[in-house]
Amino acid sequence: MKISIVIYNQDKTQLKNLTKSLEENDLSMVGEILYTGKKEDTTGLETSLVIEPLELDTENKAYLKNVLLGRAKEDYILWLSTNTVLEDTTIAELIETAQEHKDADVIYPNEVIIQDEEEIVRNFDDLYKRENLILHNLSIEDNLPEFGILLKKDKFKKLGGFDEQFEDFDFYKFVYDNINEITVKHSDLSFVEYHITEDFIDTSYRSKAIRDTVSKYDWKTEIFPYLSWEKEENSALATAYTFIGDKLSRYHDFFNASQLYTKALLTFHNKLSFQSLINAYLNMGLFEEAKALITSQQTLKKEEKDSMIQRINQTQKFVKTLEESIKEGKTGEILLASKDIIDFYQGAPVYNLFGVVYYLMNDLENAYKFFYKGVIINPLEENIVKNLVDVAKQIGKEESVKNLIYRIVPQQEKVA
Numbered sequence: 533m534k535i536s537i538v539i540y541n542q543d544k545t546q547l548k549n550l551t552k553s554l555e556e557n558d559l560s561m562v563g564e565i566l567y568t569g570k571k572e573d574t575t576g577l578e579t580s581l582v583i584e585p586l587e588l589d590t591e592n593k594a595y596l597k598n599v600l601l602g603r604a605k606e607d608y609i610l611w612l613s614t615n616t617v618l619e620d621t622t623i624a625e626l627i628e629t630a631q632e633h634k635d636a637d638v639i640y641p642n643e644v645i646i647q648d649e650e651e652i653v654r655n656f657d658d659l660y661k662r663e664n665l666i667l668h669n670l671s672i673e674d675n676l677p678e679f680g681i682l683l684k685k686d687k688f689k690k691l692g693g694f695d696e697q698f699e700d701f702d703f704y705k706f707v708y709d710n711i712n713e714i715t716v717k718h719s720d721l722s723f724v725e726y727h728i729t730e731d732f733i734d735t736s737y738r739s740k741a742i743r744d745t746v747s748k749y750d751w752k753t754e755i756f757p758y759l760s761w762e763k764e765e766n767s768a769l770a771t772a773y774t775f776i777g778d779k780l781s782r783y784h785d786f787f788n789a790s791q792l793y794t795k796a797l798l799t800f801h802n803k804l805s806f807q808s809l810i811n812a813y814l815n816m817g818l819f820e821e822a823k824a825l826i827t828s829q830q831t832l833k834k835e836e837k838d839s840m841i842q843r844i845n846q847t848q849k850f851v852k853t854l855e856e857s858i859k860e861g862k863t864g865e866i867l868l869a870s871k872d873i874i875d876f877y878q879g880a881p882v883y884n885l886f887g888v889v890y891y892l893m894n895d896l897e898n899a900y901k902f903f904y905k906g907v908i909i910n911p912l913e914e915n916i917v918k919n920l921v922d923v924a925k926q927i928g929k930e931e932s933v934k935n936l937i938y939r940i941v942p943q944q945e946k947v948a
Contacts, residue, residue: 533631534563535623535682536604539583540593541569542613543729549617551579556620561627563606568596569614594694594702601689611703613679617725626682629719633660637714638707639682641722658718663711667755670742670779672704676716680724687714697935701737708745732901736908739785740939746776770800777808784908786812787940801831810840816910817881819848851881863889880909884916891923899923904936911940 539550547567554565564584567574571585586603588596600609608630610623622641629639645652656675659665666675681703688694691710698705707714745755751772752761759768777792793809796802806829813822826832826840854873857866866873866889873882887902903920910916917937924933 533608533627534561534606535608535610535627536600536606536685537562537565537610537612538600538604539565539567539569540596540611540613540679541567541573542615543727544569544573544614546727546729547573547614548577549727550612550614551577551581551583553618553620554581554623555579557618557623559623562623564604566600566604568600592696592699594696594699597702598693598696601685601693604685607685609683609685611679611681611683613726615727615729616679617727618680619723622680622722622724625722626680626719629717629722630682630684633715633717635715636660636717637684637687638676638716639719640676640716641680641719641724643677643680644723644725645728646725647728656718658720660715660717663714663716664754666707666711667745667749668758670745670755670776671782672707672741673738676704676707677724677726678703679726680722682719698737698741700734701741705737705741705744708741709748711749734904734908734936735783736785736936736939739780739783739788739908742776742779742783743788766800770796770802770805773799774802774805774808777805777812781808781812781815784815784905785940786815786909787911790816803831814844814847815879817851817879817913818910819844847877847879850877851879851885854882854885858885858888858892863892880906880913880916883909884913884919887916887919887923891919896923896927900927900929904933907933907936908940911937 537554539547565581567583567585568588569585570587574583574585577583586599588599590596597611610626612618626639626641630636633639640656642656643654645654654677656677657665659675666672669675688706691706691713694702695705695709696702707716749755752759756768756772756775759771761768773792773796777789777796780786780789780792790809790812793805793812796805797809810822810826813819813825822844823841826837826844829837854866866885870886883902883906887899887906890896890899890902900920900923903916903923906913906916907920920933921930924930
């Protein structure tokens with residue numbers, strides 16, 4: 533058995549740490565080491581490893597993987613990032629697991645996530661022959677790491693490779709789509725460190741993957757088999773709608789989540805779905821709509837209505853104060869208080885205002901990120917969309933914005 537090691541160029545400044553950890557591993561079963569980045573990135577590395585730079589100029593991980601499925605010589609591919617660091621036994625343990633379970637298409641280790649000197653240890657469950665459990669929680673990245681995985685090349689080629697429309701969530705989308713066709717196996721003694729150096733995650737890919745998944749599989753038998761469909765179908769359906777809405781909300785897709793919460797309420801009226809819908813409206817910045825919905829509810833007590841409306845009024849006033857501060861030129865004060873602001877309210881209006889602040893400071897990259905996040909939360913707010921489009925035109929990311937809008941609101945035509 534031989535493997536090809538593939539290193540994704542995520543942050544080239546971290547490449548030194550990865551190569552050092554590779555040298556400490558037993559590489560006798562490694563046939564080649566491929567690097568998606570440039571040759572100049574490897575120049576000056578103090579390593580005896582033979583690394584072949586492929587000079588692939590794209591950030592689309594799905595495209596890179598598809599290229600590498602055709603390029604890699606060996607039967608197995610170990611997919612790494614420059615941001616990963618291996619223990620000295622990791623490769624041997626992954627290979628041993630693959631040899632013991634020849635039917636496994638994905639061998640995955642445990643993971644230690646490191647960010648800002650904080651460590652999160654993720655000991656995964658073994659999903660071998662129980663792959664469908666991934667569908668039950670619709671939080672696939674909680675079940676599998678992205679890097680440090682050993683893939684059976686031919687199986688991935690046979691199933692058509694990776695969906696290049698999901699460039700930032702490609703591996704997980706593949707597993708969602710092919711859950712009944714692949715076998716995964718946990719290498720329980722293996723650990724991979726993953727160092728997070730980028731604080732911006734495009735959660736729209738994750739939201740779209742969930743929406744595609746729940747459209748593909750049967751709810752009663754494959755995703756929510758534990759609900760009481762036979763005894764209380766309306767209650768079960770409302771629970772399913774709310775559960776999916778909560779998963780989308782986790783990815784800040786409150787627009788699609790709000791539609792699911794509404795369906796839940798129309799199917800079986802319940803307080804949980806109602807509160808979730810109000811929270812979605814609040815995050816989207818639909819303050820008046822939220823208050824109108826609260827007022828119309830006959831099942832709520834007066835004190836409950838008053839408490840919810842008071843919370844919305846406080847948030848609305850908070851946003852208004854920030855808007856006035858920007859008009860008064862207090863951008864520096866807003867940035868200094870950014871953590872407190874986000875801790876209080878993480879809705880679309882706040883992300884839009886931070887985008888404005890960075891735009892006024894001529895920091896277009898950060899302005900773009902905040903406007904982008906605001907559009908994920910509320911893609912129907914014309915002001916935020918316009919701000920994002922304006923900045924995207926200045927930094928050459930118009931196509932990314934068009935694709936974002938289409939991912940979140942596919943029934944609408946792409947923005948011009």
